[in-house]
Amino acid sequence: MTNIRLTDMAERLTTFVTSISLFLLGAGLMVVFAKGAAGRKLLSAGLLLLILSPVLRVGETGILFWRQKDRKYALISLLVLFMMIAGYASGVVAK
Numbered sequence: 001m002t003n004i005r006l007t008d009m010a011e012r013l014t015t016f017v018t019s020i021s022l023f024l025l026g027a028g029l030m031v032v033f034a035k036g037a038a039g040r041k042l043l044s045a046g047l048l049l050l051i052l053s054p055v056l057r058v059g060e061t062g063i064l065f066w067r068q069k070d071r072k073y074a075l076i077s078l079l080v081l082f083m084m085i086a087g088y089a090s091g092v093v094a095k
Contacts, residue, residue, distance in 0.1 A: 009064060014057050021049040055084050 024046030031039025062077030 010057055010061050013060050014053060017049060017053040017056055021046045021053065024049065051088075055081065055088070058084060 024042050028039040028042030028044075028046055031042060058077055058081045062074050062081060065071075065074035065077055
């Protein structure tokens with residue numbers, strides 16, 4: 001697998017997740033304006049997906065590096081992934 005293909009796959013995932021997130025946010029806003037607070041769950045889901053998209057991209061990149069047999073960058077990606085998850089978890093716990 002070449003680096004160009006690796007980048008293309010990660011870019012497609014990011015685009016897909018961002019598109020779904022924006023759809024949920026738009027739908028949630030329309031429901032909120034039409035019916036009041038009923039669209040808050042859609043807004044929450046869209047925001048959660050938007051926040052988690054970097055985690056998904058780093059995770060996917062780590063897997064792709066591993067499949068490429070590039071263990072050094074796969075382990076770096078795994079370390080970054082754990083740091084991101086720890087950061088999100090500490091923010092949730094502190095809340």
